[in-house]
Amino acid sequence: MNYQAMLAAILLIPLLGALLNGFLLRSAPRVVTVSVATLAIFIPFIFSCLLFFGPVNAGEVVRTDLFNWISVPFQGGHLDIPFALTVDRLSAILLLIITGVGSLIHLYAGEYMSHEEGVYRFFAYLNLFVFSMLSLVLGANMVVTFLGWEGVGVCSYLLIGYWYSDEANARAGMKAFIANRVGDLGFLLAMFMSVKLFGTVDYSKIAAALTNELAANNAPMITAIGLCLLLGVTGKSAQLPLYIWLPDAMAGPTPVSALIHAATMVTSGIYLMTRMSFLLVHSHTAMTTIAVIGACTALFAATIGLVQNDIKKVLAYSTVSQLGFMVLGCGVGAFQFGVAHLMTHAFFKALLFLGAGSVIHAMHHEQDIRKMGGLIKKMPITGWTFVIGTLAIIGFPGLSGFFSKDEILYNAWTGPFGHPLLWALGAGAAACTSFYMVRLTYLVFFGESRVEHAHGHHGHGHDHHHHHEIHENPLAMTLPLMILALLSIVGGYVSMPHAIMHTLGVHANENIITEWLSPVLASAKEVMSAGHGEEGHGSASLEWGLMGASTLVMLIMSGFALSLYKVGPKGGDSIANAVGGLYRLILDKWRIDELYQGVIIEPLKKVGDAFFKFGDRALIEGIINEGPRGIYLVTSVLSDVQSGLVRNYLKVVFIAMVALCAWILI
């Protein structure tokens, strides 16, 4: 089989789908649009499977150079940047997630958007997004990755602002793009530094060029690359301090939130860090910073999630928090568990978002959880799958989140760059997660129904036949939920902790994910073990202990949430009132947006105004305009010398003559 062509096809078919939908099929029937879009993802999914189980499984790296993209002479040689794709074990995982989860979400979206006009635009964007995401993941060098990196940013911009008639949506898209751009600058700088240091941006060539010696000699530069990459990651993967765009990004249609803002795009930071792991591990500073940022983000976002009332906002902050976990995992050196959590998170968070979308769809775009309740009776599939998703995310033993999260937490304590404090932050975040997810699930699906029957018009081209009765959505929407629920249950077994493996009697040195990613992470491992002696200062007992502790915390917090909210959304009010100021602060998301607005945006605007008023208008224009005007004024006065009187003219001549003679002779 021609795997190279297949690789190219995986990338190009979604692009083709986007072009077809965007240009040719603008007026095609909805079903054609949806089918084309879904197929454009599903066919690559099949190819991806073939690749995954074929050459990648066999340990090969498939690479194809589509064309020579950038080629410039540089330092006597050549800086060649081909448009090259490569799939190895890391990208293969993401490939499956993107195309697999992507197909499910396309299928779902076809139904979800059924009341919209002109969905071709939506599906064209969505296909374009998948194309970008694939080029991000498949790029053999940083520039191709960057193409995808910014491409997903643009698609996200377009999709967040899909309902552009509401300026707030468009603004949210813009905010996302700009926050991402800040991160992109980091990525750019990282590229420039690797050009400076290695003369190439190709991952494999960098890896080959990066010897321990080189790293030791250029330690500051390596650290700088690491930190710049981190800046890129904070942008794309919504970490502190650039996470602010992700909650606002929920303005987009819910399938978008599921696909882009939960399963794929936001995790590209983790992909990038894993891809560059061989370099990052050379810098202790960079790794520590990554870990700290991840841990802080996890806790910070989780606290905000505690009090939100918008179903999607809760999930958004939850996403930020979970991404924090993944970053933490990478930061402590456990890249493989970052990836594992990426995968499980893709399953359960997509599930949760789609479930939320299902609810929202059924409730005609109502998103306030205080107006829901008891929905599980009316929407059993949505409800129960949502519950599975919740259990997975809070780390209920046996479900996927439990394994991946616990591996990260364990490594946060014991990993090469780990520290108990990092574990504490992570565990705190996990505790909050349990609380707000249980709160969310309970308020939406259980207890009394608080559904109001009179709905305002939530425009967006929504047609007006009111379903007064809330009922389960059709199969196109529930099927993806069920598949994802299944995956959320089993997905975690790839990263089964050693302790459990031993207990279960699995005789493998490493769990599946570690084994699978070992070619990708080999050099990183080597460096880490060289730098920190024997890996893992942990032990089975510690692992069991930490696992037990986090399970306990999870159970306590879940129980606490249940006990609080079994009376309805007002259940938390007593605590909220007790800590009034803090509550409002958290409800306002710690007022970080306002802080940025006040500290960065507004001053920059003022600087822009000042440049315009004082720099351009007053200073430069002043000189430009007032100079000639001054000459004019002076001349008007001077021209009185030309008095019209001959005597005076002659005097001028005489004086000038005498002056000249005097000047020459004296």
Added chain:
Amino acid sequence: MVSMISQWILSLLIFFPLLGAVLIGLVKDNQTARHLAVAVSVLELIFSLHLVAHFNADSAAMQFAQDLAWLPRGTGIRYTVGVDGISLLLVMLTTVLCPLVFVSSYSSIESNVKSFLALFLILESAMIGALVSLDLVLFYVFWEAMLIPMYFIIGVWGGKDRIYATTKFFIYTVIGSLLMLVAFSYLYYLHYQQNGVFTTSIIELYKTAAGLPADTQLWLFTATAVAFAIKVPLFPFHTWLPDAHVQAPTPGSVILAGVLLKMGTYGLMRMSIPMFPEGAHRAAPVMLALSVIGIVYGALIAWRQTDIKKLVAYSSVSHLGFVVAGLFAFNELGYTGALYQMVNHGVSTGALFLLIGVVYERRHTREMSEYGGLAKQMPWYAFFFLVATMGSVALPGTGGFIGEWLILNGVFQTYPAMATVAGTGVILGAIYMLWLVLKVIWGPLKNEENKKLLDCSPREAFVLATLSIFVFLTGFLSAPLLAHTEPTMKRLQESVVNKAAYKTELVIHGRSQEPLKVMMDH
């Protein structure tokens, strides 16, 4: 036959539009004149394809050269033209943009149509002339000749404050170019002092100029660089640009942004840097600092504009700052990026000005607040607007990305801190462009007048679609395009790094000749 054509092709490209201008003078009817102008410029484009087809991409020499006697022999001022990797792309940019501008002028120019078309053809002629001249005086003549048509285009067909704007444009440019003239004149005599022969051949003067003492080089560099910096325009010489852009009619803005501004950077690349490498080295920190300031300064001001055209004009200040920065990075990445960015800026900003023209013709206002929600009423327009915006913010996949990436990369290799500051321009660029899109394209369609707007006519759509295709083509086909420039860039780098003379030669239909020998033969 081919060699015959190759020998005369540049002269044909220079003078054919002039002939067109004369023909337009003979035509009675406005509509016929418009068709004629389009035909002339399309033919010009077809002629220019000969350059692409027969350009030897492995050579840094001046190809398709022609070297004829012009002024008295003793003065050494000759009619010498030729293209190398630097000018080829820009000539192509010119010949591609001009037909599009003529097509767009069908609706944007209503009065004095024939004069407009004739002036525009003269302008095209002068632009191509300036790009292919290899003689300082010839270059200067074309350089100034560009000024006069543009002066009238802004002054006659412009907006309310057109007289102020056009006068400012004219005087700014002339002040700069006079300084350049003195520098050229001095160089001319220095060459004579050293070699006993007068010449204004750029190729010969490269050799002389590079051997001058550092101080002399610095002075000469400064004099020429100021002239070019005004044209670019580099901060702080930029204030003519917003006025000129805002007042110019749409075709004028397009060609101003698309080609005329590039003349400044082209001049830096062709004259200032290779002629005075030592001077350029000394001045590089200042030039870089100015361009980086310009990037941030222009971007911040652009963000705060309410007039769409002014916003785009200030964005040009910012973008051209990138180009200049790339030139003074002194490595091939920077030069290549700068050259490429000139082309890309021409395409994407040209498209933006055309887009502004489309709504301006319908609504006669350029205030952002008058618009909003156009995506609903004008979906194709919104699409083109987005494409141009993406080109302008240098999204990967558009040519702008490759240009900016190479530039920033090049600058980073030599001045990492400068590159980092310049990099913020990428963020700010996204801010102001998306702000523009937000205010014009997205949001609710509130204004009653906008509810009646028609989407792009087929003619407008054709022009915009062509440019949109170019936005992406340049984004992916950069390697074959840049292959043409590679030998030239290498030579440039050799000359700058070694502070040695820039070496090149004329290739006259196939054989290469030392210009001096050619001079003796005649």
Added chain:
Amino acid sequence: MSENFETMLSMSFPPAAFYLHAAPILALLIGGLIALIAGVFRGNPDRPNMLAYQIGFVSCFPSVIVPLILLAAPGSFGANTAQPPAWLGSGFLADQISQFTFLIVGLGTMFTLFMAEISNAGRQLLRPELVCLLLFASAGIMILASSGEFMTFFTGLELMSVSLYVLVGYQRQDTRGLEAAVKYFLMGATASAIILMGMALIYLNIGSLRWSDLPALNISLNNPFGVIGLLMFLIGLSFKLGVAPFHTWGPDVYQGAHSTLTGYMSTLVKVGIVMVLLRVLGNGFAGADGGPWVAKVFWVLATLSILVGSVFGLVHNSIKRMLAYSSIANAGYFCLAFATLALAPKSAEARQAVLAYTAIYTILNLGAFAILAWLEDSSREDLLKEELAGLGKKAPFAAVCLTIFILGLAGIPPAAGFFGKFMLINSAVSVGLVGLAVVMVVLSCISLFYYLSLLVEIWLKPATRSSVNPQDNEDARDVRVLVGIVAFASLLVGLVGPRWVASINPTFAREIPVQSNEPKTGDSRSENLSPAVGAVNPH
């Protein structure tokens, strides 16, 4: 020492070649007399006299034909090109510079006569006396330009000046014309006296009136008589040329005279004076520190002229006055070449630059004043800038031509003026006057403002009630043709003209030949650049 005088006496009948070479002057003088006589016998003296006009026109023919022949075929009539002949002692130098001047003056005179004939106001002037005076003035200019010693020079200068005093005040009813004439007379006569005093002092120093003996003039600073004499002479000439600070008469006189005559005065008169300065400075002087101070003087004069010409032109609304200041600025450009010549008298570049700029400037200014005269015809004397508003619409052809002239005067290529200025700047830079070149160029930017303000009125402003309404009659057609030819010529000169000018041998008669610009075998010509002071034996 009085060889000059004695040879003059001994050569009472010059050879036939003299009459051929001097035919332009003789024809003008004779033609002027005939026109005057014709006027006595024919018609009403207060009405236009076509016969006189025709006589005048025909009298100019030799001054076009003869120089063309002599310039095109320099070897004809036994003339030695390397060493051009001179007759009447040094009184008449039959070199190519003279022929070149004859050609310009002849064409300019014809142009002026023609312009007078085809405008209403001009026809009012066209009486036998005018033709006579005009021809005499032109003859004076030619004598000036072809003389090689002080006496013929002074005769020519006075012939020219006296005719012009009358011409300026020719419209007897017009008080402004009269005022201008009186001012011109008083100041011009004073300047003549200053020149004369300077001549006397120079004569005192060298004991000769011939300019070819000027290299014996010791102008080092320990010889004050020499210095003051030369200074007075140069100041007097600067006055006639209208160089600041001796320009004060210029604007008033130009404004007061009829536009046709202003065009004549601002161009051809300057041509004569420029040639004199060229010949005087081109000989060089003795004294080690001589050249530099003369150059310094012209440095100052050039700077002041360009400054005054550029700055004072800004505040005026009268187009004529503006053009007067423009001509002061342009006189400053000539000073650039004179400064060069002071340092390097044999500089072929400077000499050719002067010749080229003379031709170009004459074409541009004559053209501009011709259009002005035509416009005034349908409006009134002394147009204001605002009255040109909308001209581009009303008379596009005239407007285009005027634009070409204005751009030329501003020195914007490809109009002709650029090459003239370029050559001048080149010549200055060639002797190290880089600073002066920069000053000139920078200051001339200021003059762009008023040149542009004219263009703005013509093209960019809509017509107002006060703006001129050029008539469209037969005269207008003639004007169009004539001005069109001039405009075309100026463009042509702009593109290929200097080529022709540079083919003129700039060697003076009675002078060691200056090697021309043509590189014979690509040899080095550095000896031309070295100041030729050394070649002269000090007195």
Added chain:
Amino acid sequence: MLTLPELGLYFSFLLFLVGLAGVMFRKNILFMMLSVEILLNAANLAFVCASKLTGTMDGQVVMFFVMAVAACEAAIGLALIIALYRTKASIEADDLKALRG
């Protein structure tokens, strides 16, 4: 001890200054014209003295030419003054200030 020609020369300078003062400070055009004549005569005297001092005849010839020219100038000047007087009824130089600026 100055010789006569030298004395004449210095006297001519004096005369020249007198003439210059005349044209600069007199207000009557007629007197200004007379001052111009003084200027020319001063130059004439200088020429004659120079002729004697240098031992050449050229200067004396110039003197005759200048006398003729001075006569022409005087004629023209008087004619202009008469014309001026006819139109303005004044020959004060300060009345001539219509053209200025």
